Amino acid sequence: MKQIKYWFLILGLCMVEFLHAQINPRVTAYIEQYKELAMQEMIRTGVPASIKLAQGILESQFGESELAVKANNHFGIKCKTEWTGGRIFKDDDAKNECFRAYDDAASSYQDHSNFLKTRAHYAFLFQLDPTDYQAWAHGLKKAGYATLPTYPQRLIKVIEDYNLQTFTLLAISRSQQSDFAKNESKVVDKQVDTIVSKEEEAVEEANVIEEEPTTKVVEEVKVPELQNMSAPSKSNAVEEKKRNYPTGIFVINHARVVYVESGTSLLSVARQHDIAMAKLIEFNDNQLPEILEKDCLVFLEKKLKKGSVESFVADESCSLFDVAQKTGVRLDVLSEINKKQISAQVRVGEKILLRTPSEKSKSVK
Numbered sequence: 001m002k003q004i005k006y007w008f009l010i011l012g013l014c015m016v017e018f019l020h021a022q023i024n025p026r027v028t029a030y031i032e033q034y035k036e037l038a039m040q041e042m043i044r045t046g047v048p049a050s051i052k053l054a055q056g057i058l059e060s061q062f063g064e065s066e067l068a069v070k071a072n073n074h075f076g077i078k079c080k081t082e083w084t085g086g087r088i089f090k091d092d093d094a095k096n097e098c099f100r101a102y103d104d105a106a107s108s109y110q111d112h113s114n115f116l117k118t119r120a121h122y123a124f125l126f127q128l129d130p131t132d133y134q135a136w137a138h139g140l141k142k143a144g145y146a147t148l149p150t151y152p153q154r155l156i157k158v159i160e161d162y163n164l165q166t167f168t169l170l171a172i173s174r175s176q177q178s179d180f181a182k183n184e185s186k187v188v189d190k191q192v193d194t195i196v197s198k199e200e201e202a203v204e205e206a207n208v209i210e211e212e213p214t215t216k217v218v219e220e221v222k223v224p225e226l227q228n229m230s231a232p233s234k235s236n237a238v239e240e241k242k243r244n245y246p247t248g249i250f251v252i253n254h255a256r257v258v259y260v261e262s263g264t265s266l267l268s269v270a271r272q273h274d275i276a277m278a279k280l281i282e283f284n285d286n287q288l289p290e291i292l293e294k295d296c297l298v299f300l301e302k303k304l305k306k307g308s309v310e311s312f313v314a315d316e317s318c319s320l321f322d323v324a325q326k327t328g329v330r331l332d333v334l335s336e337i338n339k340k341q342i343s344a345q346v347r348v349g350e351k352i353l354l355r356t357p358s359e360k361s362k363s364v365k
Contacts, residue, residue: 023161030062031162034074037109039171045113048130049171050164051137052112054155057162063105066090071101075112093147131168131286133159165278173281173290249273249300253308253328256300264292273300285331285342287321297325305333307354314352320344323352 031053038049038056059076060068067073071088079087079098086101102108116122121143128135137152137159148154159165245259260269266288270280281288283299292298307329314323320340324331335342337353346352 024062026064027057027062027158027162030057030060031164033063034105034109035167037106039167039174041109041113042130042168042171043175045117046126046130047113047116048133048136049167050133050159051140051155051168052109053162053164053167054133054137054158055112055140056109057158058154067099068105071099072105072108073099073102074105074108075115077108077112077115130172131165133165133168163276163278166276166281169278169281169286170290172286173288177289245297252297252299252326253304255303255328257297257328258300260292260296260298262292262294262296266290266292266298269298275300285321285324287331299325299328303328303330305330306356309354311354312352314346314348314350317348318346320346320352322346327354329354 034053034056035049038052041047041052042049056063056074059065060074063069063074067076067088067090071086073088076092077100078092079100083098083100086103088099088101089096090099091097092099100108100111102111116125122140122145125136125139125143128139130136134152134156137155140146140155141152145151247259249256249258251257258269258273266280267277267290269275270277273280275283280298280300283302285303288296288298303324307327312323312327320334320338320342321331323329323346324334331342334340334352334354335344337356
């Protein structure tokens with residue numbers, strides 16, 4: 001009889017664990033509602049989107065806590081002496097404590113970012129890798145954000161259970177694309193200014209000619225159309241060589257990979273091959289944009305730390321990341337072996353080591 005009770009107890013505990021492991025639809029609804037805000041704030045201030053969403057979920061009970069419902073306070077931030085906005089009072093560590101009240105959830109998300117960004121004891125967090133959510137989780141506890149001993153573990157569990165790292169990586173990708181677009185815009189603006197300047201000079205010259213008594217016919221000055229200047233001219237650019245790769249999944253250096261056309265959404269590739277978006281981005285060294293800007297190789301599993309051959313010789317100018325994709329070797333490893341920055345460019349004819357000297361004679365594992 002005792003054995004039967006024992007097994008029923010074990011079964012009960014297993015069921016509890018199983019239920020706890022289930023995805024809560026109210027949490028997923030919260031994530032869907034606030035993921036854009038979290039990514040926008042990461043781009044603005046550097047607070048990882050995964051951390052912000054996880055804190056929002058825990059602190060606001062996925063938007064259903066009294067503070068969230070009555071005061072739009074999603075992060076449990078108390079008034080402090082400098083706060084001049086709305087207030088709500090609630091028992092917490094002490095009775096009738098003052099908490100900040102906001103007009104909307106967006107204001108709460110923004111204030112949370114500012115709160116972390118402007119306080120000296122949180123400054124060390126922004127020296128951490130934004131993708132290292134574990135370090136951020138433990139850092140928040142160390143800095144005194146919460147008194148609960150298991151606060152870091154709870155944040156980490158939420159991030160991993162709901163794959164929140166995806167939004168950190170997406171925010172990084174968007175930020176990089178935004179920087180690229182700004183640089184492109186500066187180039188276009190400069191070209192447009194040049195054209196406008198030439199047009200003004202041409203008009204002035206035409207006016208001078210009109211004023212002079214002459215029988216000559218002044219030819220019309222044609223100015224290039226501005227709508228054709230939406231992107232920098234590529235007439236002198238070296239056209240990227242097209243390479244033939246198999247259709248569908250194939251293997252490079254023991255890792256599965258596909259060749260994907262430009263304009264394809266990375267998310268669609270992840271869904272097509274049933275891979276978590278965060279993992280797909282990680283498999284490709286966190287270098288691929290959300291929307292692919294050129295035809296490229298996309299790895300569907302983790303690349304190896306060493307190549308199938310000793311070295312690679314570039315037959316065209318490319319980035320170190322391009323070499324990593326062509327050879328199926330991790331970018332961070334290539335960077336370390338060759339003493340190059342991750343963002344480094346590789347010259348035509350340059351030799352890139354794919355193994356450390358001590359591994360040249362070893363077989364690939």
